[in-house]
Amino acid sequence: IPTRSTGENCSRTRGVKLARLTIWMSIYLIKSRLSSYLTPPERFRCHFQRRVSWIWEPSDGHRDNIAVYHPVYGQSFPNVAFKDRVVFLHNSLENPSIRISNLRMSDAGRYTCEYATYPTGNEQGTTTLIMLSKPKNSANGVTVQAGTKSVVVARCEAADAKPAATIEWLAPVGGNHSTSTTSGPDGTVTVRSEYRLVPTPADNGREVICRVNQKTQKQPWVYPIKLSVEYLPSVSIEGYDHNWYVGRSDATLVCLANANPEPTTITWTAASGPLPETVVVEGNKLTVRKVDDAVNTTFICEVKNRLGSSRNQITTVVIGESINTVTAHTHKQAHTPCICVDVCTNEMEIHVYLPVNMMNTHW
Numbered sequence: 001i002p003t004r005s006t007g008e009n010c011s012r013t014r015g016v017k018l019a020r021l022t023i024w025m026s027i028y029l030i031k032s033r034l035s036s037y038l039t040p041p042e043r044f045r046c047h048f049q050r051r052v053s054w055i056w057e058p059s060d061g062h063r064d065n066i067a068v069y070h071p072v073y074g075q076s077f078p079n080v081a082f083k084d085r086v087v088f089l090h091n092s093l094e095n096p097s098i099r100i101s102n103l104r105m106s107d108a109g110r111y112t113c114e115y116a117t118y119p120t121g122n123e124q125g126t127t128t129l130i131m132l133s134k135p136k137n138s139a140n141g142v143t144v145q146a147g148t149k150s151v152v153v154a155r156c157e158a159a160d161a162k163p164a165a166t167i168e169w170l171a172p173v174g175g176n177h178s179t180s181t182t183s184g185p186d187g188t189v190t191v192r193s194e195y196r197l198v199p200t201p202a203d204n205g206r207e208v209i210c211r212v213n214q215k216t217q218k219q220p221w222v223y224p225i226k227l228s229v230e231y232l233p234s235v236s237i238e239g240y241d242h243n244w245y246v247g248r249s250d251a252t253l254v255c256l257a258n259a260n261p262e263p264t265t266i267t268w269t270a271a272s273g274p275l276p277e278t279v280v281v282e283g284n285k286l287t288v289r290k291v292d293d294a295v296n297t298t299f300i301c302e303v304k305n306r307l308g309s310s311r312n313q314i315t316t317v318v319i320g321e322s323i324n325t326v327t328a329h330t331h332k333q334a335h336t337p338c339i340c341v342d343v344c345t346n347e348m349e350i351h352v353y354l355p356v357n358m359m360n361t362h363w
Contacts, residue, residue, distance in 0.1 A: 052096040056082075058109035069096050081106075105131050105162065105186035132216050133188050135161035139210040139223040144199050145307065146231040150175075153203075154195040154225045156210035164189035165214035173197055173206050173227070204229035204260050233259035233303040235312040245319045248291040253314065255284040255301035263303045271298035271313070293318055 054067040056079070067086050068076040071093060077083050082100065089097045100107060108131040114124045135158035144151050153175070158165035169177050175197030182190045195208055205226055212221040239253045257263050266284045268275065276294035280287045288295050296318040302311040 050093060052093060053114055054086075054096075054098055055112045055114055056109055057112065058106070067098050069093065103131065105133060105184075105188055107131060108187060131162060131187070133160055133162040134216040135159060135165045135191075135212060135214050135221075137165075137212050137221045137223070139225055141225045141228050143228040143230060146199050146201050146203075146229050148198060150196045150198050152194045152196050153199060153227050153229075154208050154210070156193045156195075156212070156223070157190065158212045158214065158221075159190040160184060160188040161191070161214050161216075162188045163215055165191050165212050167191055167193040168211045168213070169193070169195050169208060170211060171195065171208035173203055173208065175208075199227070199229040201229060201231040201234065201258070201260070203227050204231070228260075230260050230307060232308050233257040233263055233305055233310040235301055235303050235310045237299070237301055237312050237314045240314055240316060242317070243319070244288070244291045244295065244316050245321050246291060246293070249289060251288040251291050251295075251316075253286040253299060253301075253316075255286070255303065255312075257284070257303040257310075259303065259305045261306050263305050265304045267302045267304075269300045269302070271300060291318055 050071065052067075052069040053065055056064045056066045058064070064079055066077065066079040066082045067088065068078070069088055069091075070076070075088055075091075077086055085102050086098055086100050089095070089099055096113070108129055110126050110128050112124050112126040137156075137158050139154070139156040141154050142152050144153055154169075156167050156169075158167060164181060167179060169175075175195055177193055177195045179191060179193040182192075184190065193210070195210075197203065207224050207226055210223045210225065214221075234257065236256045237253055238256060239251075244251050255266055255268070257266065268279075268281045268286050270276070270279075275281070276288075276292075276297075278289045278292065278294065280289060284301075286299060286301075295316055298313050298315045300311055300313040302309055
């Protein structure tokens with residue numbers, strides 16, 4: 001092997017390329033300096049020291065030696081981050097494959113086994129390790145009160161993913177959403193999305209859907225969220241049929257309330273003062289055992305929940321007798337017209353019967 005005439009260095013190299021690795025075959029001079037006269041040629045003694053080196057490149061421009069194998073000096077793992085996690089599968093130069101256990105997100109990068117050949121120079125085989133991380137998905141609704149301002153009603157998160165996930169909202173309620181991302185020290189990304197709308201009582205119980213898409217998932221992650229909107233009670237009174245006649249028994253009014261949270265109390269009162277003696281209250285039901293002039297008043301139903309109270313009222317009118325029984329039939333067979341009146345609960349029909357000889361009479 002030729003050397004420089006100074007005898008200070010012996011640097012020619014030769015190597016053998018293996019799959020995805022490089023074997024260094026370095027030549028070192030036994031004596032670092034020689035003295036010589038103008039005599040016949042001097043013999044320079046060199047010998048080969050062969051070794052395998054694995055180089056890790058986590059980013060462009062950064063190279064770190066993580067594993068070295070030498071047939072005499074054995075194995076060496078100079079990088080603390082890989083110590084006790086990287087091993088040579090075979091204790092030989094012919095197959096110096098390595099194994100990395102307990103992979104971390106930070107292990108991503110290029111892994112190169114380097115060697116040098118003569119006369120072509122250095123060659124290398126590189127494997128790129130791409131670390132993937134499945135997102136930790138979660139979603140939840142936010143309880144809000146009905147109002148006039150846009151507020152967050154649902155949240156969705158895809159945490160610690162690589163590559164970053166995307167979040168979509170499927171919602172028929174006409175809101176909008178905002179999304180933010182946070183990068184972790186290990187290269188993962190957390191994506192958070194909030195869904196907003198102006199909440200109304202009608203939105204309570206409606207459903208919005210969070211959908212997360214990411215490379216490691218076989219299919220999108222879908223999570224339905226029921227909206228929770230709190231509001232004051234909405235009160236209505238049913239049961240009054242405009243036929244409260246004197247003597248009628250068990251005339252009933254029912255107080256209905258739509259509220260979130262649920263009503264805590266329902267109270268009946270009368271505008272004229274204390275409830276009449278013939279009135280019995282059971283929960284949301286008011287029953288008049290026997291109708292008389294005392295219930296010729298306005299009944300008020302007040303409903304409370306945790307947010308406050310609401311009320312509604314209805315005025316009942318007592319009549320002399322049932323309108324269902326009022327029928328006036330005045331049939332005169334003479335030349336006077338006959339007018340028959342049938343009165344029903346919601347409508348009145350008037351039938352006029354005329355004698356034949358009065359058909360042409362102008363009225």
